[in-house]
Amino acid sequence: MTRKVIPLIDSRSFLPPSLPSILETPTGLIADELGRPLHDLRISVTDRCNFRCVYCMPRAVFDKDYAFLPHTALLSFEEITHLASLFVAHGVHKIRLTGGEPLLRKHIEKLIGMLSALKTPDGTPLDLTLTTNGSLLAKKAQALKDAGLNRVTVSLDALDENIFQRMNDADFPVADVLHGLDVAHQVGLGPIKVNMVVKRGVNDQEILPMARHFKNTPYILRFIEYMDVGASNGWKMDEVVPSAEVARLIQGELPMQPLAANYVGETAQRWRYDDGIGEVGLISSVTQAFCHDCSRARLSTEGKLYTCLFASAGHDLRALLRSECSDSEISSVIGQLWRARDDRYSELRTQRTEGLAPAPKKVEMSYIGG
Numbered sequence: 001m002t003r004k005v006i007p008l009i010d011s012r013s014f015l016p017p018s019l020p021s022i023l024e025t026p027t028g029l030i031a032d033e034l035g036r037p038l039h040d041l042r043i044s045v046t047d048r049c050n051f052r053c054v055y056c057m058p059r060a061v062f063d064k065d066y067a068f069l070p071h072t073a074l075l076s077f078e079e080i081t082h083l084a085s086l087f088v089a090h091g092v093h094k095i096r097l098t099g100g101e102p103l104l105r106k107h108i109e110k111l112i113g114m115l116s117a118l119k120t121p122d123g124t125p126l127d128l129t130l131t132t133n134g135s136l137l138a139k140k141a142q143a144l145k146d147a148g149l150n151r152v153t154v155s156l157d158a159l160d161e162n163i164f165q166r167m168n169d170a171d172f173p174v175a176d177v178l179h180g181l182d183v184a185h186q187v188g189l190g191p192i193k194v195n196m197v198v199k200r201g202v203n204d205q206e207i208l209p210m211a212r213h214f215k216n217t218p219y220i221l222r223f224i225e226y227m228d229v230g231a232s233n234g235w236k237m238d239e240v241v242p243s244a245e246v247a248r249l250i251q252g253e254l255p256m257q258p259l260a261a262n263y264v265g266e267t268a269q270r271w272r273y274d275d276g277i278g279e280v281g282l283i284s285s286v287t288q289a290f291c292h293d294c295s296r297a298r299l300s301t302e303g304k305l306y307t308c309l310f311a312s313a314g315h316d317l318r319a320l321l322r323s324e325c326s327d328s329e330i331s332s333v334i335g336q337l338w339r340a341r342d343d344r345y346s347e348l349r350t351q352r353t354e355g356l357a358p359a360p361k362k363v364e365m366s367y368i369g370g
């Protein structure tokens with residue numbers, strides 16, 4: 001019998017990125033091979049999560065024997081802030097903390113305080129946000145706000161208790177996530193977005209109840225197409241509910257119109273209800289890939305830079321940080337890596353799902369940061 005080996009994290013022992021012979025001074029205007037700027041940085045602060053969502057960290061793989069990263073492998077708050085400051089000098093103005101479940105990282109509000117002190121080269125504060133499953137939000141919202149967090153995005157895949165618990169596979173009740181949302185709103189962590197990953201045959205019957213529930217609330221509901229991230233969720237194209245289908249379904253009951261994007265690179269296509277009350281977002285990462293606008297870099301829990309959510313290898317910035325490298329050298333490496341970036345995995349996915357090219361191995365979303 002052959003054993004299937006799943007690359008959960010990028011454990012290959014790559015050499016650290018080589019240092020450029022000419023050092024550069026960041027201009028804040030860097031662009032990659034396809035002309036895309038570096039605007040957003042997603043930082044995974046832990047590879048651990050207290051949920052076992054079937055499409056992200058299935059229990060069969062992330063079980064009690066799963067070897068999560070040891071604490072010494074994680075970037076410290078000082079290291080994260082140090083690297084973030086170098087990215088900000090290259091043009092990053094939005095930082096999202098993610099994971100794993102970022103609120104599981106001890107004293108996360110301390111990191112938020114450190115990051116909120118960073119400013120873009122023209123002196124503007126960063127847009128500092130965090131994606132969470134909401135389980136610890138009620139408890140932590142005030143401390144997060146006080147530390148300088150601007151807003152949160154909360155994942156919620158169903159209102160029906162059975163469906164939600166089947167999806168999170170951790171017996172976590174819907175009411176506690178809804179309470180977390182309300183506390184976050186009360187303390188001013190808004191505008192708050194609610195992310196629902198739609199998986200056909202699992203929670204697609206919750207599309208309308210979720211739309212109805214969130215329509216008259218301060219929260220912006222976004223439907224995300226189930227993606228082929230990582231290698232452990234057994235993704236199949238026929239489990240994806242295309243955004244166009246979600247839009248048709250909602251429009252049948254709650255008429256709505258598409259809105260113009262707020263900014264280039266916005267992941268969600270925004271729709272406003274015809275009665276003027278509320279909006280929803282549709283994130284069509286599979287059926288209408290938006291690689292051409294992607295300005296996101298990802299920093300993994302152990303400090304590897306990934307230039308695409310679907311990348312199979314990262315660049316070890318932690319090794320540089322923990323060596324004798326100067327800021328100017330690390331900054332030049334970041335510049336060199338971004339300029340060489342030509343990733344557009346999702347735009348090429350269609351060819352792969354049709355069997356025209358083999359899929360490359362990918363690391364898990366919990367490690368690289370969702």
Ligand code: SAM
Pocket residue numbers: 049055056098099100101102131132133134153154155195197224225226227228229233365366369370
């Ligand atoms: N634990 C946090 C949470 O639940 O929001 C942050 C990490 S989670 C990986 C970030 C986001 O990625 C969540 O909204 C989650 O639903 C989404 N996600 C994870 N796996 C996905 C997949 N296969 N397709 C689409 N979205 C996915």
